[in-house]
Amino acid sequence: MENVTSYLCGIWAFGKGNARRFNHPLSGEADYQLCSAGLPLVESLAYGRLHGGQALVAMTFLQRGQMLKALAKFLLANKERLYALSARTGASRRDGWVDIEGGIGTLFTYASLAGRELPEDTLWLEDDAIPLSKQGQFVARHLLSSRQGVALHINAFNFPCWGMLEKLAPCWLAGMPAIVKPASTSAPLAQGLVRLITDSGLVPEGALQLICGEVGDLLSHLDYQDVVTFTGSAQTGRQLRAHPGLLAKSIPFSMETDSLNCCILGDDVTPKMAEFSLFIDEVVREMTSKAGQKCTAVRRILVPETQLPAVQQALSEALAAVVVGDPALPGVSMGALASHAQREAVQQQVDRLLSSGCEALCGGSLAQLELSEGSNPAGAFYPPTLLLCRDPLHNEAVHGVEAFGPVATLMSYASREQAISLALMGQGSLVATLVTADPALAAQTVRAVACAHGRLLVLDTAAAAESTGHGSPLPQLVHGGPGRAGGGEELGGLRAVKHYMQRTAVQGSPLMLAAVGGQWLRGAPLHTDHRHPFRKHFEELQPGDGVLTARRTITEADIVNFANLSGDRFYAHTDETAAAQSLFGERVAHGYFVVAAAAGLFVDAGVGPVLANYGLEALRFTHPVKIGDTLQAQLTCLSKRRKAPKTDEPPCGVVAWDVQVFNQHQQHVALYRILTLVAQRVPSA
Structure with a gap:
C-alpha cells in the first residue's frame, strides 16, 4: 500500500500516527494511505511566508507571469505522468483531459494576462488618478499590493489538478505562496502534480506546500494577512467559514460549493428543431462527464409541459446507451465514482429524492447497474440516474438535495414565469443553461435569473458550434455563485488576482503619488x-x-x-x-x-x-x-x-x-x- 506523503518546509514526509486507508475505485482493493499527524503543519506557515512569500513578492508581475508560462510548458510536456495517476481515480481519459490539460490551460491564460495587462512592477495601480481638489495638486488612486501571508487552499476531490492550478495561478501572480490541502480521495493525483511542480525548479521554494491528510489546528494559527479558499460541500464550507480563528482576525475566506444547477429548455423549442438535440446532448454530457462528480453538473432539468414526454423519451434512450465500467476498456463512456463512500453518499441522496415523491425513470439503485464486460463489480460504479418530479413547485427536496454523481431530476413548467421561479428555487447556483432560439426569451430569462447565478449559458445553434459547454468554467470568466453556491468568486481573469491582494487608497500630490506608483501623473513635474x-x-x-x-x-x-x-x-x-x-x-x-x-x-x-x-x-x-x-x-x-x-x-x-x-x-x-x-x-x- 502506497504512503502518500506531504510536502512541508521543503521536505517530503509521512505522518506518525493512525493512517487513513483508501481503496481503488475501480477494483475495490487497498490502494494508498494518508497521515499528516506529527508533521510541521504550523511551521509551514512561517516557512511559506519567509521563503516562498519573500521570493514571490520580489518578482514583478511580468516575471511571475513568465514563471507560470514556463511551468505550464513543463507540465504539458509531462502530462502523461498525471494521466496515469488520474486513471486511479476512476476517471476516463476525457475526464482527465478536463482536469489536467484544463488546469494547465489556466496557467497559460494567466501568464498571457500578466504579459498583456499587468505592470512590470510589484505594485498594481488599479485606476487612474482621482482628482480631489480644484487645482489638481491633491489627488488619489487605488493601488494593489501583495499580502504578506499564505493562501491555504482546501480543494475538492473531483478536480485535483484543475482545482489546484486555477487557484495557484492568480495566487502566485498576486505574489502569495500557497499551502494546498487536497481531498483525500484524490490525494495521489494532487501529490503527483505537486511533485512535478517542485521537481521543475521553476517555482521558488516555499511557494507551494502540500498537506495530504488532516490540517489539525492549522486554521487557529492563521493571521490577518493570510487567505483561505475552500471548494467542496456547503456543510463543510459553512463550518470552516465560522471557525473562531478566521472570524477573530477577519481572514478572507472564499467559498465555492456544489449547487443544484439547472438546464432549461425554452418553450419555443420543439423536437424537430436543432436546439432540441443540443439540449439532450448537453444534459447527458453533464450527467455523465466525470461520472456526474462536478460542482457545475446539471442537477435539475426544466422543460415545458408540452415537451415533457419527448424529453423523457430522448433522455432515457441516450442514458441507456451510456456504457459504465473501467475507462481503460474499449467502448466505456463513464467510469466509477471517486470512492465507495462517495457511492454510498450518492445512493443516500437518491433515496431521499425518491422518498420525497420523485420517480426513477432510469437507474436509481445499484440493482439497475449494468457493467461493461471485464469491469470489476467491486468497483465504485453507479448507474446514470434520471428522476422525474411531477410537482416541482411544492417538492422542496428537488431544490435542496444534491446527489453528487450521475444523477439529475426532470421537471416541467407551465409558463415562462414558472420556469424562472423554478430556476430561482435552487437558492443560488454556479451555472445555468438556457437552450432557446428566441432572443426575447433569452433576454427575459437572463434578466430574471442572473441575480441567483454566477454564470449563464444561452445555447442556440450559432453558439453550439464553438461553445465550451455548460460545465466548463473558463479562466476568463467568473466561477462561483451566490447562496447555496457559496457566495465566493474564483477566476474571472484578473479579478481573481485581486482576491489575494490588498487594495489601498493613497492620497497626496501628483509628485508624491507618481513616486509611489512609478507612473507619471498629470500635475507632476x-x-x-x-x-x-x-x-x-x-x-x-x-x-x-x-x-x-x-x-x-x-x-x-x-x-x-x-x-x-x-x-x-x-x-x-x-x-x-x-x-x-x-x-x-x-x-x-x-x-x-x-x-x-x-x-x-x-x-x-x-x-x-x-x-x-x-x-x-x-x-x-x-x-x-x-x-x-x-x-x-x-x-x-x-x-x-x-x-x-x-x-x-x-x-x-x-x-x-x-x-x-x-x-x-x-x-x-x-x-x-x-x-x-x-x-x-x-x-x-
Whole structure:
C-alpha cells in the first residue's frame, strides 16, 4: 500500500500516527494511505511566508507571469505522468483531459494576462488618478499590493489538478505562496502534480506546500494577512467559514460549493428543431462527464409541459446507451465514482429524492447497474440516474438535495414565469443553461435569473458550434455563485488576482503619488533635457520624461484639406451655415485632425528607438478647435512595460505616453494616451 506523503518546509514526509486507508475505485482493493499527524503543519506557515512569500513578492508581475508560462510548458510536456495517476481515480481519459490539460490551460491564460495587462512592477495601480481638489495638486488612486501571508487552499476531490492550478495561478501572480490541502480521495493525483511542480525548479521554494491528510489546528494559527479558499460541500464550507480563528482576525475566506444547477429548455423549442438535440446532448454530457462528480453538473432539468414526454423519451434512450465500467476498456463512456463512500453518499441522496415523491425513470439503485464486460463489480460504479418530479413547485427536496454523481431530476413548467421561479428555487447556483432560439426569451430569462447565478449559458445553434459547454468554467470568466453556491468568486481573469491582494487608497500630490506608483501623473513635474524622448531606448526612458512642443495655428485650409483627404465632410467642419446653427456656433476642426496635428508637433521623425505606434487609448475631445486657434502639445512618458520577446521582432517594450493638447488659452482640447513599441539597447558584441 502506497504512503502518500506531504510536502512541508521543503521536505517530503509521512505522518506518525493512525493512517487513513483508501481503496481503488475501480477494483475495490487497498490502494494508498494518508497521515499528516506529527508533521510541521504550523511551521509551514512561517516557512511559506519567509521563503516562498519573500521570493514571490520580489518578482514583478511580468516575471511571475513568465514563471507560470514556463511551468505550464513543463507540465504539458509531462502530462502523461498525471494521466496515469488520474486513471486511479476512476476517471476516463476525457475526464482527465478536463482536469489536467484544463488546469494547465489556466496557467497559460494567466501568464498571457500578466504579459498583456499587468505592470512590470510589484505594485498594481488599479485606476487612474482621482482628482480631489480644484487645482489638481491633491489627488488619489487605488493601488494593489501583495499580502504578506499564505493562501491555504482546501480543494475538492473531483478536480485535483484543475482545482489546484486555477487557484495557484492568480495566487502566485498576486505574489502569495500557497499551502494546498487536497481531498483525500484524490490525494495521489494532487501529490503527483505537486511533485512535478517542485521537481521543475521553476517555482521558488516555499511557494507551494502540500498537506495530504488532516490540517489539525492549522486554521487557529492563521493571521490577518493570510487567505483561505475552500471548494467542496456547503456543510463543510459553512463550518470552516465560522471557525473562531478566521472570524477573530477577519481572514478572507472564499467559498465555492456544489449547487443544484439547472438546464432549461425554452418553450419555443420543439423536437424537430436543432436546439432540441443540443439540449439532450448537453444534459447527458453533464450527467455523465466525470461520472456526474462536478460542482457545475446539471442537477435539475426544466422543460415545458408540452415537451415533457419527448424529453423523457430522448433522455432515457441516450442514458441507456451510456456504457459504465473501467475507462481503460474499449467502448466505456463513464467510469466509477471517486470512492465507495462517495457511492454510498450518492445512493443516500437518491433515496431521499425518491422518498420525497420523485420517480426513477432510469437507474436509481445499484440493482439497475449494468457493467461493461471485464469491469470489476467491486468497483465504485453507479448507474446514470434520471428522476422525474411531477410537482416541482411544492417538492422542496428537488431544490435542496444534491446527489453528487450521475444523477439529475426532470421537471416541467407551465409558463415562462414558472420556469424562472423554478430556476430561482435552487437558492443560488454556479451555472445555468438556457437552450432557446428566441432572443426575447433569452433576454427575459437572463434578466430574471442572473441575480441567483454566477454564470449563464444561452445555447442556440450559432453558439453550439464553438461553445465550451455548460460545465466548463473558463479562466476568463467568473466561477462561483451566490447562496447555496457559496457566495465566493474564483477566476474571472484578473479579478481573481485581486482576491489575494490588498487594495489601498493613497492620497497626496501628483509628485508624491507618481513616486509611489512609478507612473507619471498629470500635475507632476515634466522632465525635459536636450534629448527628445523618442531618442531614448526603453531602458533610458523614465516616467515623467517628456517634451513641450512648438505651436501651430489652425487654418481653414487645414480643415478643408483634411476633409478631402479623409473623406470626412461632416457638416460641423465643412458647412458654414449648418455649423453656425450647431452647438459650436461656427466651423470647427476635425477631432482626428487635432490628434494628427498633435502628432506632427511631438513626433521626432528620424530613425531611432521608437519602432511603431502600438495603439491609442482614452481619447477625449474636451474643447472645440476653431479656425485661428493655436495648438501646443505636451508628450510625457507615463509608464513602461517590457514586452515578451518574439522571434520576429527585436527586444522592446511598450511605453505609454500621456498626451495633452492645449489651445492659446491653455485650455485642454484633447487628452489621450498613445502606446509605442520602443527598442531595448542591444549589447555590443
